Amino acid sequence: MATGGAAGDAPNASVSLSDQLRSASPEYLILVALAALGFLVLLRALSRFLRGIWCVFLRPGKNLSHYGKWAVVTGCTDGIGRGFALELARKKLSVVLISRNQTKLVELAQEIESKYKVETRVLAVDFTEGGELQSIIDRVEATLSDLDVGILINNVGLSYPHAQYLNELDVMLIGDLIRVNVEVTTRLTRSVIPGMLKKRRGAIVNVGSGAATVLPSDPLYAVYAGTKGFVDQFSRTLAVEYKQWGIDVQCQAPLYVATKMSKIRKSSLTCPSANVYARSALKAIGYESRVTPYWAHAIMWWIVASLPEQVMDTIRLKQNLGIRKKALNKHAQKKIGEKKSS
Numbered sequence: 264m265a266t267g268g269a270a271g272d273a274p275n276a277s278v279s280l281s282d283q284l285r286s287a288s289p290e291y292l293i294l295v296a297l298a299a300l301g302f303l304v305l306l307r308a309l310s311r312f313l314r315g316i317w318c319v320f321l322r323p324g325k326n327l328s329h330y331g332k333w334a335v336v337t338g339c340t341d342g343i344g345r346g347f348a349l350e351l352a353r354k355k356l357s358v359v360l361i362s363r364n365q366t367k368l369v370e371l372a373q374e375i376e377s378k379y380k381v382e383t384r385v386l387a388v389d390f391t392e393g394g395e396l397q398s399i400i401d402r403v404e405a406t407l408s409d410l411d412v413g414i415l416i417n418n419v420g421l422s423y424p425h426a427q428y429l430n431e432l433d434v435m436l437i438g439d440l441i442r443v444n445v446e447v448t449t450r451l452t453r454s455v456i457p458g459m460l461k462k463r464r465g466a467i468v469n470v471g472s473g474a475a476t477v478l479p480s481d482p483l484y485a486v487y488a489g490t491k492g493f494v495d496q497f498s499r500t501l502a503v504e505y506k507q508w509g510i511d512v513q514c515q516a517p518l519y520v521a522t523k524m525s526k527i528r529k530s531s532l533t534c535p536s537a538n539v540y541a542r543s544a545l546k547a548i549g550y551e552s553r554v555t556p557y558w559a560h561a562i563m564w565w566i567v568a569s570l571p572e573q574v575m576d577t578i579r580l581k582q583n584l585g586i587r588k589k590a591l592n593k594h595a596q597k598k599i600g601e602k603k604s605s
C-alpha cells in the first residue's frame with residue numbers, strides 16, 4: 264500500500280496534491296482559491312448567458328392548442344392586446360375578445376374570422392365603469408360559461424396621460440389604475456381558474472411592465488409601477504400555487520412597445536410593434552413565471568440588472584422629468600392657442 268510521497272527516490276512525480284498544498288505558502292493557497300472562485304463565477308455567467316440565448320432565440324414555443332380551444336384577451340382592440348388576439352388566432356385558437364368599443368370589437372372579430380378561420384366571441388365592457396365590479400365580472404363569466412378556455416391574457420391596463428408627481432395625479436385616475444390593473448386582473452384570473460382546475464390544464468398571462476419587474480423604480484409613474492409590482496408578485500406566487508394542477512401562470516413584463524399607451528408611433532429595434540412583440544410573447548407562454556419575452560428587452564433587462572440601482576434611478580428620473588416637461592409645455596401652448604382663437 265505504497266502511496267505517493269512515500270518513495271524518497273522520485274520526489275516530484277509522486278507528491279500528492281494534499282502534500283503539495285500542505286507545504287505551499289499561504290499566498291499560493293489564496294491564489295489557488297481565488298482562481299477556482301473566478302472560474303466558478305465565469306462558468307455561472309457563461310451558463311446564464313447560454314441559457315438566455317436558448318430561451319430568447321432558440322427555444323420553440325409550446326403548442327398552445329393543448330391548453331384548450333379558446334383564448335381570452337382583454338384590451339384587445341388596440342396595441343399589445345390586438346397583437347395577442349391576431350397571433351393566437353394565427354395559431355388556430357378561437358378567441359374571446361373583450362374591450363370597450365363594440366364597433367372596434369366587431370371589426371376585429373370579422374378580420375380574425377376571415378383571415379384565420381377560427382371562431383370568435385366579443386364582449387364590450389368598460390372596466391372603469393362606475394358601480395360594482397361584480398356586475399362586469401358576471402358578464403364576463405356568462406360569456407365564458409360554455410367555452411373550453413385554455414388561455415387567459417390579462418392584457419388590459421391603464422397608465423398615466425404623462426409623467427406626473429403623485430400630488431398632481433387626478434384622484435379618479437388613481438382609482439381606475441388600481442381597479443383595472445389590479446382588481447380586474449385578479450378577478451378575471453379567479454374566474455377562469457375553476458374551469459382550468461377541472462381539466463388540469465391552462466395558461467394565464469398577466470401583462471406586467473418593465474416599470475416594476477425590470478426597473479428599480481419608475482419615478483413620476485408611482486401608482487402605475489405599484490400596480491404592476493402587484494401583477495408581478497401575484498403571478499409569481501400563483502405560478503407556484505397552481506403548477507401542481509397543470510396551470511401555467513406567468514407575468515410578462517414588456518419594456519417599450521409602439522402603441523397608443525407608450526405614445527411611440529414608430530417601432531425600432533428596442534421598441535417593437537405590437538405584432539412583433541406579441542409573436543415573441545406567445546413563444547414564452549408556459550415557461551418561466553416572469554419574463555420579458557422580446558429579445559432586445561431581455562438584453563436591456565440584463566443591462567439594467569447589472570447597473571447600480573442609484574445610477575438607474577437617476578437616469579430614469581431625468582427621462583421622466585423630460586416627459587413631464589414636454590407634456591406641460593404642450594398643454595401650455597394649447598391654452599395659448601385657445602385664448603388666441605377665442
Ligand SMILES: NC(=O)c1ccc[n+]([C@@H]2O[C@H](COP(=O)([O-])OP(=O)(O)OC[C@H]3O[C@@H](n4cnc5c(N)ncnc54)[C@H](OP(=O)(O)O)[C@@H]3O)[C@@H](O)[C@H]2O)c1
Nearest residue numbers: 338340341342343363389390420472519520522523524525
Ligand atoms: N405599450 C407599452 O410600451 C407597454 C409597456 C409595458 C407594459 N404595457 C402594458 O401592456 C398592456 C397593453 O398596453 P398597450 O400599450 O397595448 O395599451 P393601449 O394601446 O392603450 O391599448 C389598450 C387596450 O385596452 C382597451 N381598454 C382601455 N381601457 C379600457 C377599459 N376601461 N375597459 C376595457 N378596455 C379598455 C383599449 O380599448 P379601446 O380601443 O376601447 O380604447 C385597447 O384595446 C397594458 O397592461 C400596459 O400596462 C405596455
Ligand SMILES: *[C@@H]1O[C@H](CO)[C@@H](O)[C@H](O)[C@H]1NC(C)=O
Nearest residue numbers: 325326327328329330331355
Ligand atoms: C397542437 O395540438 C393540437 C391538439 O392538441 C393538434 O391538433 C395540433 O396538430 C398540434 N399542432 C402542432 C403544430 O403540433
Ligand SMILES: *[C@@H]1O[C@H](CO)[C@@H](O)[C@H](O)[C@H]1NC(C)=O
Nearest residue numbers: 340363364365366367368370
Ligand atoms: C369606437 O370605434 C369607432 C371606430 O374606430 C369610432 O368611430 C367610435 O368613435 C368609437 N366609439 C367610442 C364610444 O369611442
